[in-house]
Amino acid sequence: MNGTLVAEAGDVHWLRSDVALAAAARRQAGQLARSVRLSEERVARVELCVTEMATNLLKHADDGSLALRVVRTGDHVAVECLSLDNGPGIDDVAGALRDGTSAAGSLGIGMGAIGRLADDHGIHSLRGRGTVVYARFWADRQAPEPVRVATGGLTRPISGEQVCGDTWSVRTVSGPGGDALLLLMCDGLGHGPLAARVADRARGAFRASRQVSPAAVLEDVHRGVRDTRGAAVAIALVDHADQRVHLSGVGNITALVQAGENRNTLLSMPGIVGMQMPRPRTFDAAFPPGAALVMHSDGLSDRWRPGDFPGLFDQDPSLVAAQLLNQAAVRRDDAGIVVAVHRRP
Ligand SMILES: [Mn+2]
Known part of the structure; x- marks a missing residue:
């Protein structure tokens, strides 16, 4: 090959929303985090993050799922946690990310916590249609340099x-x-x-x-x-x-x-x-x-x-x-x- 691999599809662990979601997500996320040698303190953060995501889905969302995977780019490796749902959406995304309280009683609560736990995170919400959240935990705590x-x-x-x-x-x-x-x-x-x-x-x-x-x-x-x-x-x-x-x-x-x-x-x-x-x-x-x-x-x-x-x-x-x-x-x-x-x- 001339050139280097930037990113590639790998195993994605899809977990549908049901009563066992939080436990299953914790277990899977912990395994992935250990497989890329995150410290135990950081493994605990990943587990907390997916627990927060799972709790949000169960309490507030219609038909949600989590997708957990290892992502690699160059020498950098991370555990990535994605939450996807089909509604009802968050009205005040900025507020939810800021403190996690201004959206109290909705999916937005907990977003502040996810933001504090992850190295890298983001959210996109469409009112009435659904919300997607990602949180990434880099094994060396360093996200790769931004690329064009x-x-x-x-x-x-x-x-x-x-x-x-x-x-x-x-x-x-x-x-x-x-x-x-x-x-x-x-x-x-x-x-x-x-x-x-x-x-x-x-x-x-x-x-x-x-x-x-x-x-x-x-x-x-x-x-x-x-x-x-x-x-x-x-x-x-x-x-x-x-x-x-x-x-x-x-x-x-x-x-x-x-x-x-x-x-x-x-x-x-x-x-x-x-x-x-x-x-x-x-x-x-x-x-x-x-x-x-x-x-x-x-x-x-x-x-x-x-x-x-x-x-x-x-x-x-x-x-x-x-x-x-x-x-x-x-x-x-x-x-x-x-x-x-x-x-x-
Ligand atoms: Mn096809």
């Missing part, structure tokens, strides 16, 4: 399955105009272990590719998944030099760039990567500071509109991915999404 283009993603298997056939990956590459980012979004056909195997193979081929152009990387992924059931795959190149996104996709992956009021959809060709591969075409769109690139599988409806998510696209990419998945996921398929946000200077 921040990336993150999220996957959730179809209910009843433990593994997900949707996957994503982000790595650097030396482009014609200097450093660039390559992003993979892959939906292995079907679901369950066979689809997850396609996803593994696609990620491996994406990492191993020495190509720079999205069409050439896509050809490498095609060869990498050739004797599997096949996949829908899109590859995006985020070029810092020309501030554009170049994208090649085959199969049903939704890709768009949201910049201010403008939404630019980047089309994929019909076909199945690994099975029936058409000649890839590349489409591109401007990617100025403030813009966000979103790529997702058909496990999310493509009927959502950026205008329905005020304030979301300036947030941490994990939070963007989580809120879009929370609002747009269809229950009858694996869901996967990857997001790149071009930070304003």
Whole structure:
């Protein structure tokens, strides 16, 4: 591989809201925190954070869940705790974050505590539609240096399955105009272990590719998944030099760039990567500071509109991915999404 791995889909532990949620979340979060060698004092903080999240969901939210995982970027590793619910939403998010009391009697109480516990946290709430919260605990207590283009993603298997056939990956590459980012979004056909195997193979081929152009990387992924059931795959190149996104996709992956009021959809060709591969075409769109690139599988409806998510696209990419998945996921398929946000200077 030329370049380094920035971030990648890993195991996500999804816990649905029920009476045992707090205990299950504590146990899982404690295990994850110890697996990345957080100190016992910090493990206790992670456990307290997910207990707070679970209690909030049980008391105040409709149909919530927690997603717990280890995230890695460069040499940095963290435990990330996400809380997602479908209502009722928080009226005063700023107040809830400030002291956790001005939203007393609603989901907002406890947000202050989460903020004090975590190294890094954020919240996005849509009144009547749902709230997403993230909290991150870095193993070395040091968050990585901020980057110009921040990336993150999220996957959730179809209910009843433990593994997900949707996957994503982000790595650097030396482009014609200097450093660039390559992003993979892959939906292995079907679901369950066979689809997850396609996803593994696609990620491996994406990492191993020495190509720079999205069409050439896509050809490498095609060869990498050739004797599997096949996949829908899109590859995006985020070029810092020309501030554009170049994208090649085959199969049903939704890709768009949201910049201010403008939404630019980047089309994929019909076909199945690994099975029936058409000649890839590349489409591109401007990617100025403030813009966000979103790529997702058909496990999310493509009927959502950026205008329905005020304030979301300036947030941490994990939070963007989580809120879009929370609002747009269809229950009858694996869901996967990857997001790149071009930070304003
Ligand atoms: Mn699918």
